Amino acid sequence: xxxxxxxREALLVGVILVLVALIASRFxxxxxxxxxxxxxxxxxxxxxxxxxxxxxxxxxxxxxSMASNLALTGMVCAMINVAYPGLPIPVIIxxxxxxxxxxxxxxxxxxxKLTIPPIVVTLGTLTIFRGIIFVISDGxxxxxxxxxxxxxxxxxxxxxxxxxxxxxxxxxxxxxxxxIARTPLGRAFYAVGGNPDAAVYAGINVGKTQFWAxxxxxxxxxxxxxxxxxxxxxxxxxxxxxxxxxIIAACVIGGIAIAGGSGTVMGAILGALFLGIIKNALPVVGxxxxxxxxxxxxxxxxxxxxxxxxxxRKGRIILKRAEAGTNG
Amino acid sequence: MQQHAPxxxxxxxxxxxxxxxxxxxxxxxxxxxAVSLELYAGEVTALIGENGAGKSTxxxxxxxIYRADSGTINxxxxxVNFTSAEDATAAGITAIHQETVLFDELSVAENIFxxxxxxxRFGLIDTAAMNTRAQExxxxxxxxxxxxxxxxxLGIANKHLVAIARALSxxxxxxxxxxxxxxxxxxxxxxxYELVNRLKAEGRAILFISHKFDEVxxxxxxxxxxxxxxxxxxGLMADVNEGDLVQLMIGRAVDQIFPVREPxxxxxxxxxxxYAHPTEFDDISLTLHAGEILGFYGLVGAGRPS
Numbered sequence: 001x002x003x004x005x006x007x008r009e010a011l012l013v014g015v016i017l018v019l020v021a022l023i024a025s026r027f028x029x030x031x032x033x034x035x036x037x038x039x040x041x042x043x044x045x046x047x048x049x050x051x052x053x054x055x056x057x058x059x060x061x062x063x064x065s066m067a068s069n070l071a072l073t074g075m076v077c078a079m080i081n082v083a084y085p086g087l088p089i090p091v092i093i094x095x096x097x098x099x100x101x102x103x104x105x106x107x108x109x110x111x112x113k114l115t116i117p118p119i120v121v122t123l124g125t126l127t128i129f130r131g132i133i134f135v136i137s138d139g140x141x142x143x144x145x146x147x148x149x150x151x152x153x154x155x156x157x158x159x160x161x162x163x164x165x166x167x168x169x170x171x172x173x174x175x176x177x178x179x180i181a182r183t184p185l186g187r188a189f190y191a192v193g194g195n196p197d198a199a200v201y202a203g204i205n206v207g208k209t210q211f212w213a214x215x216x217x218x219x220x221x222x223x224x225x226x227x228x229x230x231x232x233x234x235x236x237x238x239x240x241x242x243x244x245x246x247i248i249a250a251c252v253i254g255g256i257a258i259a260g261g262s263g264t265v266m267g268a269i270l271g272a273l274f275l276g277i278i279k280n281a282l283p284v285v286g287x288x289x290x291x292x293x294x295x296x297x298x299x300x301x302x303x304x305x306x307x308x309x310x311x312x313r314k315g316r317i318i319l320k321r322a323e324a325g326t327n328g
Numbered sequence: 329m330q331q332h333a334p335x336x337x338x339x340x341x342x343x344x345x346x347x348x349x350x351x352x353x354x355x356x357x358x359x360x361x362a363v364s365l366e367l368y369a370g371e372v373t374a375l376i377g378e379n380g381a382g383k384s385t386x387x388x389x390x391x392x393i394y395r396a397d398s399g400t401i402n403x404x405x406x407x408v409n410f411t412s413a414e415d416a417t418a419a420g421i422t423a424i425h426q427e428t429v430l431f432d433e434l435s436v437a438e439n440i441f442x443x444x445x446x447x448x449r450f451g452l453i454d455t456a457a458m459n460t461r462a463q464e465x466x467x468x469x470x471x472x473x474x475x476x477x478x479x480x481x482l483g484i485a486n487k488h489l490v491a492i493a494r495a496l497s498x499x500x501x502x503x504x505x506x507x508x509x510x511x512x513x514x515x516x517x518x519x520x521y522e523l524v525n526r527l528k529a530e531g532r533a534i535l536f537i538s539h540k541f542d543e544v545x546x547x548x549x550x551x552x553x554x555x556x557x558x559x560x561x562x563g564l565m566a567d568v569n570e571g572d573l574v575q576l577m578i579g580r581a582v583d584q585i586f587p588v589r590e591p592x593x594x595x596x597x598x599x600x601x602x603y604a605h606p607t608e609f610d611d612i613s614l615t616l617h618a619g620e621i622l623g624f625y626g627l628v629g630a631g632r633p634s
Contacts, residue, residue, distance in 0.1 A: 182452040184445060190433045191442055198429040200393055203414035203443040262433050 008255030012270040023281045043276025044169035045224045050250040052220035054268040055213040058189040060260030061118035066221040067243035068129035069103045073225030075133045078142040078235035085148040100222015108214030112207035133237045144233035155231045176265045194261025253303040344533040350399035359385040361557045367533040374544040375537045377554035391423045392416035422500035437462035437475035440494045465493045504535045541570045
């Protein structure tokens with residue numbers, strides 16, 4: 001029980017509740033159910049992306065190309081919709097998942113087979129993917145009137161008062177809880193990130209495991225690409241530019257250790273929600289959105305400081321007297 | 329009338345594991361040079377050698393982590409070819425590595441079964457079955473541990489028990505112990521010897537890597553001595569004494585190992601008295617003189633590097 005209370009997840013839940021309570025004390029409308037659903041829906045892309053990024057960071061890698069993957073896959077989906085307006089949405093979703101996964105596989109292959117550091121690989125593909133958008137679209141926008149109503153309507157469709165976009169975040173979270181906890185691949189993420197040398201002894205292929213983490217993060221970036229373009233009814237070169245930093249921030253705040261091997265899906269979700277609530281609350285409270293960056297930044301620094309302290313506390317106590325001294 | 333001749337150390341059956349002409353070269357170094365080695369069921373073979381003699385390389389070749397440049401590995405009469413640690417496990421070779429080869433963020437049971445966890449519905453890991461089986465193995469080796477504890481909550485000695493449990497979670501014909509006593513206290517070492525005897529009785533072949541002669545003489549039936557990547561001697565423990573092994577190991581006679589020293593120490597350059605640290609050590613006093621080498625002696629965790 002003490003373990004649960006001490007965990008990063010519990011701490012974040014507490015912080016989020018305090019934050020919401022503070023905002024609600026001045027602006028009760030913020031906690032109206034309809035507005036909370038709005039906040040969740042608004043944060044859903046970040047939640048889905050943070051879960052994908054968490055898989056990658058767990059394996060001691062990082063995926064800087066997620067936002068570019070999102071924009072490229074979003075553009076591909078939009079252009080397919082323009083060319084074949086009658087194509088059913090499930091097909092578009094499968095295309096988005098597959099195309100995003102393929103882009104993730106490019107990162108994965110480079111990290112696995114050429115053993116290039118992930119930060120270099122994904123910094124490269126970050127630029128390349130954006131470049132490809134420009135090439136395939138000629139720099140032109142795909143606008144709302146060119147997209148079919150079914151294409152743009154899907155993420156906004158209402159099920160039990162909650163938009164499909166938010167449902168998809170919930171479903172993604174549920175699937176990845178199982179992937180992380182109950183599949184050999186999920187456990188291998190922790191093994192590879194926690195102790196890569198030991199993973200080899202356990203018969204785990206480190207590079208291959210990292211490859212699959214990149215495929216999963218790419219897949220989720222691709223899915224979000226379609227949802228993003230459909231929700232905002234526009235696709236162009238620069239959508240979600242710089243968003244990769246927010247994704248990583250959500251993971252770090254959620255307690256996913258940048259050094260790999262430690263963190264939970266719940267942590268990534270709570271980290272994303274924390275940023276999402278701040279983003280949505282600032283205009284309500286009347287603080288300039290520019291402060292949002294400063295607040296996010298401060299949250300990251302505090303989170304990292306927490307992570308570092310948590311790591312240090314592990315120091316063993318060797319002398320009985322010292323042990324008694326710290327207890328008394 | 330006895331149908332079978334009793335299997336004794338003197339007349340062993342066919343070896344369970346036979347290495348023949350194993351060579352492994354790293355850039356600039358010949359780590360193993362045409363090494364042969366045989367392990368027999370129900371026997372402990374001690375692998376002895378100085379640091380850099382090729383002991384850990386042969387372990388890595390046997391467990392599928394390194395691939396030999398040339399040579400053959402036979403397990404139970406069939407030639408095998410390992411491309412990964414999984415292949416070695418599948419062939420019935422398991423290794424008890426030092427406790428550093430574990431995962432802090434996983435539970436004890438997950439550490440034991442990583443790579444071969446029992447599967448349930450939809451191919452998902454059957455956590456309940458895994459925990460039950462892990463607990464059975466832990467109980468079998470009298471480890472006072474719960475299978476569901478996170479590994480990071482354990483001390484070094486208990487982590488070592490987890491490493492042993494992991495090796496026993498596969499039904500192995502060959503068990504490799506890579507300096508298993510290095511981090512253990514005397515009591516834990518006694519428990520390990522008991523375990524070795526139990527594995528012997530179960531008919532497993534054991535490769536025991538060590539450079540402590542007392543333990544080698546206590547538990548090994550055979551020896552193999554490595555020096556500079558070559559096997560320089562092998563045979564029955566009963567036929568040798570410590571001096572013979574040392575001579576094989578370093579290639580010189582024993583009386584040359586410790587040449588008489590003429591201490592030529594100068595004035596005191598460092599004095600530490602009553603030095604203490606809140607958690608790591610307490611009331612340490614020592615002096616260091618010019619021209620003197622001071623040896624720190626103690627178990628891992630006794631505060632040596634601090």
